[in-house]
Amino acid sequence: MGITSKPVVFAVLSAVVILIGTTVTVFIPLFMPSTQPISASITPYTAVEQEGRDIYMREGCNNCHTQTVRPLRTEVLRYGEYSKPEEFAYDRPFLWGSRRTGPDLNRVGGKYPDSWHYKHLDSPQSMFEKSNMPPYGWLAKNRLDTEYSLKKTSTLGYGYSQNDVQQQIAQYRSTVTDGNYPSKESRDKVTPPELQKELTEMDALIAYLQKLGRDVKKMEAAK
Amino acid sequence: MVPNNDGRDEMSETDREKYNFNIVRGFAFSALFWLVIGLIVGLWIAFEMFNPALNLTPWLSFGRLRVVHTNGLGLGFGLAAIFATSYYILQRLTRTPIIFPRLAQAHLYLFNTVIALGALSLFTGMNTTKEYAELEWPLDLGVVVFWVMFAINVFGTLIKRQEKQMYISLWYIISMTVAIAILYIVNNLEIPVTLFKSYSVYAGANDANVEWWYGHNVVGFIFTVPILAMFYYFLPKSTGLPIYSHRLSIVSFWALNFAYLWTGAHHLMLTPLPEWIQTVAMAFSIFLIAPSWGSVVNGYYTLQGNWDQMRSNYLVKFFIAGITFYGLQTLQGPLQGLRTLNAFFHYTDWVVGHVHMGTMGWVTMVISASFYYMIPRITNTEIYSVKLANIHFWLILVGQFTWTITMWIAGIQQGAMWKATNPDGSLMYNFLDTVTSLYPYYKLRFAAGGIYFIGILVFVWNLIMTVRKQPSQTEA
Numbered sequence: 001m002g003i004t005s006k007p008v009v010f011a012v013l014s015a016v017v018i019l020i021g022t023t024v025t026v027f028i029p030l031f032m033p034s035t036q037p038i039s040a041s042i043t044p045y046t047a048v049e050q051e052g053r054d055i056y057m058r059e060g061c062n063n064c065h066t067q068t069v070r071p072l073r074t075e076v077l078r079y080g081e082y083s084k085p086e087e088f089a090y091d092r093p094f095l096w097g098s099r100r101t102g103p104d105l106n107r108v109g110g111k112y113p114d115s116w117h118y119k120h121l122d123s124p125q126s127m128f129e130k131s132n133m134p135p136y137g138w139l140a141k142n143r144l145d146t147e148y149s150l151k152k153t154s155t156l157g158y159g160y161s162q163n164d165v166q167q168q169i170a171q172y173r174s175t176v177t178d179g180n181y182p183s184k185e186s187r188d189k190v191t192p193p194e195l196q197k198e199l200t201e202m203d204a205l206i207a208y209l210q211k212l213g214r215d216v217k218k219m220e221a222a223k
Numbered sequence: 224m225v226p227n228n229d230g231r232d233e234m235s236e237t238d239r240e241k242y243n244f245n246i247v248r249g250f251a252f253s254a255l256f257w258l259v260i261g262l263i264v265g266l267w268i269a270f271e272m273f274n275p276a277l278n279l280t281p282w283l284s285f286g287r288l289r290v291v292h293t294n295g296l297g298l299g300f301g302l303a304a305i306f307a308t309s310y311y312i313l314q315r316l317t318r319t320p321i322i323f324p325r326l327a328q329a330h331l332y333l334f335n336t337v338i339a340l341g342a343l344s345l346f347t348g349m350n351t352t353k354e355y356a357e358l359e360w361p362l363d364l365g366v367v368v369f370w371v372m373f374a375i376n377v378f379g380t381l382i383k384r385q386e387k388q389m390y391i392s393l394w395y396i397i398s399m400t401v402a403i404a405i406l407y408i409v410n411n412l413e414i415p416v417t418l419f420k421s422y423s424v425y426a427g428a429n430d431a432n433v434e435w436w437y438g439h440n441v442v443g444f445i446f447t448v449p450i451l452a453m454f455y456y457f458l459p460k461s462t463g464l465p466i467y468s469h470r471l472s473i474v475s476f477w478a479l480n481f482a483y484l485w486t487g488a489h490h491l492m493l494t495p496l497p498e499w500i501q502t503v504a505m506a507f508s509i510f511l512i513a514p515s516w517g518s519v520v521n522g523y524y525t526l527q528g529n530w531d532q533m534r535s536n537y538l539v540k541f542f543i544a545g546i547t548f549y550g551l552q553t554l555q556g557p558l559q560g561l562r563t564l565n566a567f568f569h570y571t572d573w574v575v576g577h578v579h580m581g582t583m584g585w586v587t588m589v590i591s592a593s594f595y596y597m598i599p600r601i602t603n604t605e606i607y608s609v610k611l612a613n614i615h616f617w618l619i620l621v622g623q624f625t626w627t628i629t630m631w632i633a634g635i636q637q638g639a640m641w642k643a644t645n646p647d648g649s650l651m652y653n654f655l656d657t658v659t660s661l662y663p664y665y666k667l668r669f670a671a672g673g674i675y676f677i678g679i680l681v682f683v684w685n686l687i688m689t690v691r692k693q694p695s696q697t698e699a
Contacts, residue, residue, distance in 0.1 A: 004389045007381035007397065014398040014480060018405065021484030021507070025500055026409075026436045029429065035497055036428045054420070058348035060286025070493040072566055074642045077650055085495035088427030093353055096431055096494055100570040101272070103654040125275070130659040132271070134278035134285055148416055155416050 039086035041219035044158040045211060047149040047165045048172040048199065052208025054152070055139065055201050056095070064133070066097035067106040067212065080107035080213065087216045092156060102133060107213040114176075115183035117206045122190040139202040140190040146199070172207060173199050234600060242314045244601035246327045248690075250307035251594055253335055255683045257299030260342070262676050264292040269672050273665040282346045290357045291345045296582065297355055297445065298366075299338045304590045305399070305449040306334070306373060311597050312392050312456050313377060317384030323376055330372040337365035349419050353434045355441050356410050360421045363411045370407070374400050391472045395452035398480050402444040410437035428496050436487035443483040446586050447549075451518055453593045454546060458525060461538040461596050467524035475517030482511045489560030492569060501562070508557040515553030522546040537612050541592035544620060548584030552577070567642070572661065573634025576627040583623035583675060591615065591682055598686055607688035615681040622675025626668055633664035 003010045029035040045053060056062070069075055071082040083106050088094055112120075119126065122140065124133040150165045160168070176187060177197050187203075188196055271277045271285045278284045310327065314320055321327050341358050349359045358366065377400050381393070389397075410433055413421035423430050459466055466472060488496060488504035522542070526532065532539040555577055559568045568574060599606050606612060640660065643651035 004394070005387050007378060007384075007389060007393075010389070010394065011378070011397050011401050014394075015401045015405070017477065017480045018398070018402050018484055020481065021486075022405070022436065025485050025488065025503055026432055029432060029497065029500060030425070032497075035432070035500075036426055057350055057352045059281075059284065060290055060348075060350055060352070062352050063286050063289045066570055068494045070566065072493070074644060074650060077644075078641070078654070083495050085428050085497075088431075088495065091427045092425065092430060093351065093423040094427050094430040094434070095352060096491075098354060098490065098570070099572075099575065101658070128655050130662075131655060132273060132275050132658060132662075134271070134275050136284075138281060148420070152416050152420075152422075155414050155422055 035085075036089060037086050038089045039219050041222055042086050042089055042215045044090045044153075044156070045208070046168040046172070047146065047153055047160065048144075048168055048204050049208045049211045050152055050156070050158075051144055051146065051149060051201075052204035052206070053095075055205045056208060057093075059136070061105075062095045062097045064097075064099065064101035066100050066104045068096040069104055069106050075104075079104050081216070081220065084216055084219070086219060087213070090156065090158070105209065105212055109210045109212040109214040113183055114181075114206050114210065115186035117209060118183060118186040118190050118202065121202055121205070136202070136205075137190055139205060140187075140200045141192055141195070142201040143195055144199040144201050144204050169199065172203070176203050236603075239601070239603060241320055243321045243324045243327065244311070246321065246324070246331060247307050247311045247597065247601055249328075249331045250303050250310065250334075251598060251686075253331070254300050254303035254307055254590070254594075255686065257295055257303055257338060258679060259683060261292055261295035261300055262672075262679060264288055264295060266669065266672050266676060268292055269665065269669040273662040273669070281348070287346060287348055287350070290350055291342050293355060294345060294357060295338070295342055297441075298341065301445050301586065303334065303338075304594075305445065306330070308453050308457075308590070308593050308597065309373075309377070309396050309449065311601070312452060313380055313396065316386060316390050316393055316456070317380055318386045319380055319384045321376055322379035322383050326372050327376055330369050330376070333365065333369045333372070337362055337369060340365075344419075351411075351413065351421065351423070353410065353423065353430075354438050356407070356434070356437060359419055360411070360413055360415050361418060363407075363413075366407060367404075370400075370404055374404065390456070391466065391469075391476065392452040392456040394476055395448045395455070398476075399444045399448045399452070402440065402448070402480075406437045406440050406444065410434060428494075431491055431494065432488060432496055432500065435490040436484070439487040439490060440483055442581070443479075446581055447483075447515075448479075450545075450549075450586055450589050453589050454518070454522065454542065457538075457589075457593045457596050458522065458542045461542075461592070462526065462529065462532055462536060464525050464529055467521050467527065471517050471521050475514040475521070478514035478517070479511070482507050482514065486511060486560070489557075489565070492560070492562050492565040505560055505562060508560040512553060512557050516550060519546055519550040519553075537609050537616070538592045538595055540613075540616055541588045541595075544616075545585050545588030545592070548580055548588065548623075552581045552585060555580075567638045568634060571634035571637045571641075572630045572664070573638065576630030576634060579630065580623065580627040583619065583626065587619060587623075587679075591619070594682075594686060598689055602690055604689060604692050607685050607692055611681050611685045615678050615685065618678025618681065619675050622671050622673075622678055625671035626675065629664050629667045629671060633661045633668075636664075637661060 068083045069079045076082055122137040123135050124131040146169050150162055153160045153165060191200055268285055268288045341362050344359060345357060350357045351359060412424045414424060415421045425433050455466060485507035486504045488500045489508050492501055558564055595606055595612055637657050640652045640657040645651050
């Protein structure tokens, strides 16, 4: 009496039916370069920025912050130029998010100085009394673990040598620990003295946030 | 064929010995455990939304807890309840005991181990960030292994079955088993860096497309398909009424299975994902109303001429309220997937309200009634208290409805505030204003969640007392 008395045939048929839409809307686009175009202006994250991105993921920042500005008038007005697909070529995974409990962050890079982020991450309520963002001051009390930085960037195919990775880390460390670092005061305030000469998790997170949306400006200018 | 309704005495003692109901009971009470844990976490983060003081430690910060909530309830409660009812339905509809009882027992242990480790790992921040697939790769492997264990028992028992025809509920169990395997594996393909860290194999727009194909369909094949399996089995069983139309259920089944997989990108409207994928998703979302309502209509018409059971049979209230929320859910979903409406509603609390109508309304209502029907039968007893079951019904109904309506209003308000402009074209509200204006709604949502939680505690208590009652009953 037909397939309802043949469980294996039924299962195979179900799989076929399920795979039709899957193939057209997911599998085929995976092999179309137009789904995720690339641009020479968009560069991969540095080792430090990537560590910052991993902290962003670990703390689940994506649960409250989106990273995609839609092509809507008020949205462009609020956040800046709408998101372009090329920007995300190195995002594994993507972090577009699904709920804006906090504002979108795709254009946050360069919007505020580092000092703003040190103060804000340490205590959002000290800057915005009624904000519901959790405080992240403890990130400045954790030394940044760079043990896997090389392995991470190689897994992601950024093409950095061991030397490159070490240099990127050393360079960012010297930037934020330099006596002339413009955000020195705010950084020192939240960073315990024994870590002030080291890279902390907060340093890396801020490096990542400052990268967001910066390259696309170069890309737009090159057009 | 339609399952026989042979009333309370449907299962003889030999039947009860023949079937493996320990496994059903094990999964049912696992489900209740994860339900309570997931809801406590839910209440905690609902409080954090208007008072960040509860972000006491990194472990208790919103970003980490939200995924414990969604995974604990989706994978913990949802899957356990599905396994419990599937093992029951499978045995009853095939008239065959589970073919590999020891494998099923191992499935139960592995499942609970993976969920417990999953919760723990999410607390510590091992989070791949792909929604509803946040577990890191070693736990993904655990999920795949227990899914295969389940599938072996499903197909093994089906092949050995003693009832030739497979009833509708079995179709849904088969398609869930196949679909979840495909969805879970494809979306979780990742390259490990360490034991606790991996990166997705897909990048950017592709990763987003794969993730929301998964995210949407995991809802479809966990919160819809197996719940329909329960609905099609337990509604006729508990009312003594055959399903209204067999033909309608066939059409609905295949149309649902076909159309669901095209619609994931309605979660990605107006993002950098290619527009054609979004548009295809939008079209199929609208189409999906038809098979969804096929089941709704089938449910309503089953009670045709017997609506008095709404009053006389406490289980019917759960099923009918449940299928009504399913009907509302499957209208609201496709509509908010339309590009213009999506531009307004997306990223607001409206969507949060939408999801919770499905989970707190449809899913939990149908699981509740299924458990109330199933647990007394497998333990050879009566439900501890029908009165408590009624209290449970009204508490979760009021809790859920207050919860979702509050979030819809909050969503409309926030969407409107984001879009509001002054006569000179500048934005009327800064972002923080649009957040703080929602705090009254968040407080009301927390209170509604509390009412719902009390209802769930009544449910759990009622079932524990039902099972406890058993020894004294057999003595008598």
